[in-house]
Amino acid sequence: MSTNLIDIKGLNLWYGENQALHDVSMSVKPNSITALIGPSGCGKSTLLRSINRMNDIIAGCRVEGEITFHDKNILAPETDVMALRKKIGMIFQKPNPFPMSIKDNVTYGPRLHGVTDRESLDKLVEECINKSALWSEVQDRLGASAMSLSGGQQQRLCIARALSVNPEVILMDEPTSALDPIATNKIEDLAQDLKKDYTVVIVTHNMQQASRISDYTGFMYMGKLIEFDKTENIFENPSEELTERYITGRFG
Amino acid sequence: MVVGKQEVHRVKTRIIMGRTVHDDDLIKYGLMAVASLAVIIVLGIIGFIAEGSMTAVRDIGLWNFLNGDVWRPNRELYGAYPLIVGTVLVTIGAIAFALPLGLGAAIFISELAPKRYREPLKLISEVFSGIPSVVYGFFGLVVLVPFLLNNVPGATAGQSWLAGSILLGIMALPTIISVAEDAISSVPRSYREASLAMGATRWQTTSRVVVPAAISGISAATILGIGRAMGETMAVMMVTGNAPIFPEPLTNLMSPIRTITATIAMEMKEVAYGTTHFSALFLLALVLFVIVLLVNTTSRVIMRRMREKFNPTKPPKIRSQRFMDAQEKASRIFKLVRYAVILGVIWILVELWFGADAALGSVMVVMGLMLVTRYTAARWNQRLAHGILSLVMLVVVGLLLVIITDIVSNGIPALSAEFINEFPSQGGRAGGIYPAILGTLKLVVGTIAIAVPIGVVSGIYLSEYAHDTRWTNFIRGGIDNLAGTPSVVFGLFGMAAFVIYLDFGVSLLAGWLTLACLILPVIVRTTEEAVKRVPQELKEASLALGATKWETITKVVLPAAFPGVITGTILSIGRAAGETAPIMFTAVVAYQTRLGDFSVMDPVMALPYHLYFLASEVPDAYDNQYGTALVLLIIVLSIYSAATFLRYHYSKKINW
Ligand SMILES: Nc1ncnc2c1ncn2[C@@H]1O[C@H](COP(=O)(O)OP(=O)(O)OP(=O)(O)O)[C@@H](O)[C@H]1O
Ligand SMILES: [Mg+2]
Secondary structure, three states, X not given: OOOOOEEEEEEEEEEOOEEEEEEEEEEEOOOOEEEEEOOOOOOHHHHHHHHOOHXXXXXXXXXXXXXXXXXXXXXXXXXXXHHHHHHEEEEOOOOOOOOOEHHHHHHHHHHHOOOOOHHHHHHHHHHHHHHOXXXXXXHHHOOOEHHHXXXXXXXXXXXXXXXXXXXXXXXXXXXXXXXXXXXXXXXXXXXXXXXXXXXXXXXXXXXXXXXXXXXXXXXXXXXXXXXXXXXXXXXXXXXXXXXXXXXXXXXX | OOHHHHOOOOOOEEEEOOEEEEHHHHHHHHHHHHHOHHHXXXXXXHHHHHHHHHHHHHHHOHHHHHHOOOEEHHHOEEOOHHHHHHHHHHHHHHHHHHHHHHHHHHHHHHHHOOHHHHHHHHHHHHHHHHOOHHHHHHHHHHHHHHHHHHXXXXXXXXXXXXXXHHHHHHHHHHHHHHHHHHHHHOOOHHHHHHHHHOOOOHHHHHHHHHHHHOHHHHHHHHHHHHHHHHHOOHHHHHHOEOOOOOOOOOOOOOOOEOOHHHHHHHHHOOOOOOOHHHHHHHHHHHHHHHHHHHHHHHHHHHHHXXXXXXXXXXXXXXXXXXXXXXXXXXXXXXXXXXXXXHHHHHHHHHHHHHHHHHHHHHHXXXXXXXXXXXXXXXXXXXXXXXXXXXXXXXXXHHHHHHHHHXXXXXXXXXXXXXXXXXXXXXXXXXXXXXXXXXXXXXXXXXXXXXXXXXXXXXHHHHHHHOOOOHHHHHHHHHHHHHHHOOHHHHXXXXXXXXXXXXXXXXXXXXXXXXXXXXXXXXXXXHHHHHHHHOOHXXXXXXXXXXXXXHHHHHHHHHHXXXXXXXXXXXXXXXXXXXXXHHHHOOOEOOOOOOOOOOOOOOOEOOHHHHHHHHHHHOOOOHHHHHHHHXXXXXXXXXXXXXXXXXXXXXXXXXXX
């Protein structure tokens, strides 16, 4: 048994003819925050979406290599993808609550997986919205449309929604890039809190963000994982020149 | 956008009545005047139909008319109630048939079909809409009606409510499929991703997120389908038996029934001008017009709401908790009602064929299945659902194949050189259809010559000049209403306005004008779309070079939009060639054995009407019926394929 929750080994990925990931290997420790940084188009989202097999829905996408989660290879064909995604939740760049009420957004997942009892659903709603630090703002309007929330609130609702199915890992793909600084702060604080109970992998364009909140950081470039290490090492003492040039803003 | 540049570029002006007027303004008002024609036509329709109804309102009284139980003109009994009920029942049946199929097919096309099959499948649904109504009616009469008669136990006649509903359902399919497919595929991808990322299956995502998010579009599709079904004339008239009675009991699907449209189409030809009966038919048309107007307006409002929802310009209202609770309760009740309706329809259909025991049995089975699927694995439910959806798609494609193969295989033996270039003889049993082909050609050419210039100009005005002023919205509304007006109402309007009022008589000219009104909205809309799609940069580039707006339009915009305009024109040719109801009382005669000199004041024969005539009056002219149907089908479908080909060709070539 390894101490890693997720182990990625020799991952190659193609969109049709285009290879988007080249031989990527990295590991994710439980109850940590792992950040992925790198210039646009370098494959951060692609790598992230491989972990919960969201790339399956893209026609022409092909993967080679191994990703283990709890020491089981999730790329194996016999993997129950639905169960996997239940264990590995995802937050997207643009807040994407469903066009339903706030409450229905949070009960959507549990209902999918067979919870119908109203009382436990109500309890779950409160619990998850509480955890995502949104409760005080919406407790008296749970029936309102999720579309009536501000962008930052919507994103926290999406986090509550992801928490509702009791995942172990939460993948976040630039969760704050569509938000203002205050909302961004809230999400960052939230990510720190979540670390206690969950494992977080976050893609970000914002290097301050990565250095502020993450324990480990991976720097990607042109589909390759150039360097992966403890965050302080990456930012204070990178071993690759490319990484140093990127984090000091002397790139391209 | 352009406004700022207008001061910069060279402005041509002239002096009119002591005032300086910009050339561009002159042009603008000219275009607006042409575009306003749509409004004038709508007002004309309302005016002429209402005027024609006055006698009936006076003689019968509106309330007696709407509420009377008996429609028997030869006894001076004009009770429209059974006709209204008949229209509503046939429509309900049609939607009960078309909604599950159409929605299923729409979901299949946008969610299940591999990408490369999507366009072909959409095309198939377009072919449905290309088949003329009279060809559907003919197919219904010779295939569907006997089929029902032989297969429904205890049926004494095949011409029935059920036959009408099935046929109308098939005809409403393309509307429902294309609008619903549009609504479903425009649900943002991010919703799907969010749902899948939570471990939902594709089917769970479709049924719980995508379809609910598209629900307003789907409702709009349904309502549009209802509007189409209500206004349909030829097909219903040929298969419903046309007895102005209430089904006994009300769920007796095999009862004959009669609709408003069929009544107008059947009786208008025989009735004397100026009588109460004559006027009563106008009043019927008015009632129909109002109903369809309400239906179409509803669907438009819903559509607008949907667009608003996905691209909100203002934040949604925050509702009180009580309102939300009530809404939740309502949606739960709605769910129950939905299940009840589904089960009811299953019951009625199974009972018709296999009796009450079987009906009870199958309803139990379906209820059981609904219950069981709550507990079976999501993956199995997905398999079941996808299986059903694929089956639905297969049925839709199958229906089309059945119709086309039947007409082609039975029609081919009738085709020959003589059939194409000889006059009919023996009342249509023998000889050919030369004058009908020629007549259709004449009708189409004149119609296009009138409608295309007006339509294109209106389209340009709407896309390039119209801002959201009240009058422009009026014009848009007029065009939308024209598009939704039942074709038989156009027929009546044409008769009142052109045949009688302008005294053209039943003539080619009256037919041209009537058909031109009918196809105008198609041309306006496709032009507007095509012009709008020309990129703003292109227009600005031309303006920046110092061209006036009008120069830009004629030299840059129109050439770029040309393929779209042509497509619209071709589509409307197909429409004009296949319509029957509008020319029935304005332009056609049933039978010509020789042609005199060409005159626009003479009536003509036309293919669609000839087919109707043979099918309903000359039942033993089997070969010639099929031959005529095939020729009509070939003409109309090749016109549509030309349009489709063009559209695909250019959409590939021009990539802005
Ligand atoms: N659905 C897709 N189909 C084909 N190619 C894709 C697809 N998604 C991404 N790619 C390609 O894969 C490469 C990596 O894309 P990816 O979205 O993972 O980058 P990213 O690092 O997340 O960039 P950004 O910071 O802009 O979000 C890019 O070259 C992109 O063009
Ligand atoms: Mg990305």
